Amino acid sequence: MKKAIILSLFCLISACSFRSPQSQFYVMNSGSLNAVSDKAYNIAVARVKVPDMLDKAQMVVYDKDSSQVHILEFHRWAEVLPEVLQAAVVNDLMAYLPKAYVERVYFDSNTAQYSVNVEINHIEAYTDDKVELSAWWNICDKNGKIVVRKQGTYIAQVNGAEIADLVTAESEAVHQMSREIAQAIISLR
Numbered sequence: 001m002k003k004a005i006i007l008s009l010f011c012l013i014s015a016c017s018f019r020s021p022q023s024q025f026y027v028m029n030s031g032s033l034n035a036v037s038d039k040a041y042n043i044a045v046a047r048v049k050v051p052d053m054l055d056k057a058q059m060v061v062y063d064k065d066s067s068q069v070h071i072l073e074f075h076r077w078a079e080v081l082p083e084v085l086q087a088a089v090v091n092d093l094m095a096y097l098p099k100a101y102v103e104r105v106y107f108d109s110n111t112a113q114y115s116v117n118v119e120i121n122h123i124e125a126y127t128d129d130k131v132e133l134s135a136w137w138n139i140c141d142k143n144g145k146i147v148v149r150k151q152g153t154y155i156a157q158v159n160g161a162e163i164a165d166l167v168t169a170e171s172e173a174v175h176q177m178s179r180e181i182a183q184a185i186i187s188l189r
Contacts (some may be wrong), residue, residue, distance in 0.1 A: 027087075036182050037097055037182070038098065042100070046086070046105055049111065049118070049120065051121075054083060056071070059164065060125065062124050064129050088103070088178070089174065111142070114185055117133060118136075120135045125158075127161060133176075134151075136150070137150055153159065154177050
């Protein structure tokens with residue numbers, strides 16, 4: 001009986017002392033991007049479409065030496081990835097086009113001068129190596145007519161082995177895409 005009580009107390013104390021790892025949350029940030037135009041625009045950015053495997057808050061990391069994919073339970077985006085990407089494109093466009101009014105939209109915007117739509121084919125993030133983002137994006141005029149459509153691949157080096165280094169590289173790949181979108185908008189005037 002004493003052994004059973006002692007064993008029960010030991011198990012209870014062990015269970016109370018066990019802590020799951022703390023989740024880390026990340027966002028992409030625009031840092032210090034240089035303006036590419038000082039003209040005023042009215043731009044709506046739609047929710048970014050991503051493959052089902054990426055449509056989650058958990059970060060997805062690829063193993064460069066195999067075909068394994070790791071979904072990191074304790075390293076998460078602050079929102080689901082489509083929302084993080086939409087916010088990143090909006091923030092980037094505001095930096096590249098500082099006199100523009102840029103907003104997130106969830107439905108068609110018929111009040112914006114231009115609407116930006118992005119569909120991600122893949123984001124392959126390799127720890128301590130590179131990030132490769134492949135996407136289709138288009139710009140529509142206020143009547144909904146596509147005026148620019150492009151497929152691009154954007155690659156950024158990961159400078160370090162930490163997840164924060166990976167996020168920095170993912171942000172850089174999005175900056176490259178956003179800059180190309182901003183330059184396309186400028187060419188329309």
